[in-house]
Amino acid sequence: MNTPIAIIGSGIAGLSAATALTAAGLHVQLFDKGRGSGGRMASKRSDAGDLDLGAQYFTARDRHFVEAVQQWQANGWLAEWKPALYQSQGGQLSPSPDTQLRFVGVPRMSALTRNLLGELPVTFACRITEVFHGEQHWHLVDADGQSHGPFSRVIIAIPAPQAAALLSAAPKLAATAASVAMDPVWSVALAFAKPLATPVEGCFVQDSPLDWLARNRSKPGRSASPDTWVLHASSAWSRQHLDLPREAVIEQLRCAFAELIGCAVPEADFSLAHRWLYARPAQAHQWGALADADLGLYACGDWCLSGRVEGAWLSGQEAARRLLEHAV
Numbered sequence: 001m002n003t004p005i006a007i008i009g010s011g012i013a014g015l016s017a018a019t020a021l022t023a024a025g026l027h028v029q030l031f032d033k034g035r036g037s038g039g040r041m042a043s044k045r046s047d048a049g050d051l052d053l054g055a056q057y058f059t060a061r062d063r064h065f066v067e068a069v070q071q072w073q074a075n076g077w078l079a080e081w082k083p084a085l086y087q088s089q090g091g092q093l094s095p096s097p098d099t100q101l102r103f104v105g106v107p108r109m110s111a112l113t114r115n116l117l118g119e120l121p122v123t124f125a126c127r128i129t130e131v132f133h134g135e136q137h138w139h140l141v142d143a144d145g146q147s148h149g150p151f152s153r154v155i156i157a158i159p160a161p162q163a164a165a166l167l168s169a170a171p172k173l174a175a176t177a178a179s180v181a182m183d184p185v186w187s188v189a190l191a192f193a194k195p196l197a198t199p200v201e202g203c204f205v206q207d208s209p210l211d212w213l214a215r216n217r218s219k220p221g222r223s224a225s226p227d228t229w230v231l232h233a234s235s236a237w238s239r240q241h242l243d244l245p246r247e248a249v250i251e252q253l254r255c256a257f258a259e260l261i262g263c264a265v266p267e268a269d270f271s272l273a274h275r276w277l278y279a280r281p282a283q284a285h286q287w288g289a290l291a292d293a294d295l296g297l298y299a300c301g302d303w304c305l306s307g308r309v310e311g312a313w314l315s316g317q318e319a320a321r322r323l324l325e326h327a328v
């Protein structure tokens with residue numbers, strides 16, 4: 001077991017597997033096509049400050065995840081977010097407080113995955129395009145044609161449609177991953193130098209192109225100025241407007257926001273749009289993780305469970321557990 005284990009994807013699922021395997025004394029090598037870790041929990045640095053364009057917050061219901069969250073909170077990587085919650089239905093905005101605990105990375109969402117990554121070996125800006133087994137070991141090939149390896153085992157921790165393409169060595173796993181539909185989401189950030197005159201800090205939206213909006217400065221550790229908002233379009237709207245130019249997406253979602261928020265919304269001083277092609281699985285599954293233990297090939301990610309941060313972390317734990325179970 002001196003030969004390292006390759007983990008493709010440094011989102012929360014890949015990092016969950018990596019930390020569990022490292023804790024068990026194994027060596028891992030992570031690969032990510034992005035410039036940093038976090039995947040859909042990444043935060044974007046912008047002229048309006050750090051923006052959480054993907055995951056907005058997360059909840060913890062599973063006992064093991066609750067324990068991990070408590071530890072991360074004690075480390076100062078997370079804090080509870082207690083927004084003034086609203087809902088908008090049929091154009092009617094109303095307060096919608098609840099008692100649910102919600103967590104965010106501090107000072108930005110990506111703090112959690114950056115801290116989990118720590119000093120683990122990772123190669124960024126490296127899109128893996130092929131995973132194959134040689135005579136004895138696994139090898140990876142990246143988009144530049146460069147080979148990486150040897151590896152004793154491979155864990156693929158990326159969205160299902162992308163995972164399917166890398167799982168050809170295990171056709172059953174590839175077919176399972178290929179059966180998972182994932183929905184897109186357009187995410188827009190708007191920043192206003194003068195704060196908007198509304199008490200809303202988070203809002204679940206129905207009957208609109210939007211399905212969620214959040215006020216960045218209400219999250220712990222964020223800067224108060226400018227007044228930055230993150231708007232998420234519904235998956236239905238996002239699918240219908242998948243190829244709309246960014247400027248048009250910003251304008252249409254800004255208008256939807258102005259219609260529901262109940263106060264004057266001037267032109268934004270800063271705006272950006274990001275398209276998440278594989279934002280969330282269309283439905284939840286109960287697979288935990290996919291494994292061909294004899295081959296030494298594993299797949300994990302939010303799509304194996306709940307389609308949320310918690311599901312992704314649990315799936316990474318399950319992939320590591322199954323690998324360790326077979327390794328002993």
Ligand SMILES: Cc1cc2nc3c(=O)[nH]c(=O)nc-3n(C[C@H](O)[C@H](O)[C@H](O)COP(=O)(O)OP(=O)(O)OC[C@H]3O[C@@H](n4cnc5c(N)ncnc54)[C@H](O)[C@@H]3O)c2cc1C
Nearest residue numbers: 009011012013032033039040055056128279301302308309
């Ligand atoms: C807009 C949006 C809002 C969300 N809101 C919430 C929320 O409020 N609460 C919640 O719990 N969840 C939310 N989610 C879902 C949550 O973000 C995901 O469930 C979770 O982050 C998925 O983690 P993952 O590790 O499975 O996948 P990812 O985070 O997608 O990580 C996969 C990683 O693999 C890399 N990768 C992909 N292909 C390759 C390749 N070929 N080679 C190398 N690297 C590759 C990617 O760059 C990425 O870093 C949201 C998601 C989105 C998009």
Ligand SMILES: NC(=O)C1=CC=CN([C@@H]2O[C@H](COP(=O)(O)OP(=O)(O)OC[C@H]3O[C@@H](n4cnc5c(N)ncnc54)[C@H](OP(=O)(O)O)[C@@H]3O)[C@@H](O)[C@H]2O)C1
Nearest residue numbers: 058059085087096097098100185204205232279280307308
């Ligand atoms: N946009 C994306 O791509 C997403 C991908 C994956 C998850 N997404 C959203 O993440 C949120 C996390 O879900 P969960 O951890 O279960 O959080 P909850 O806060 O419990 O929300 C679940 C769900 O319940 C409704 N809801 C919860 N609290 C309230 C409230 N106070 N008032 C009104 N409604 C509430 C809400 O569902 P609706 O269908 O009513 O909008 C929440 O979505 C979660 O927001 C996922 O959508 C995004």
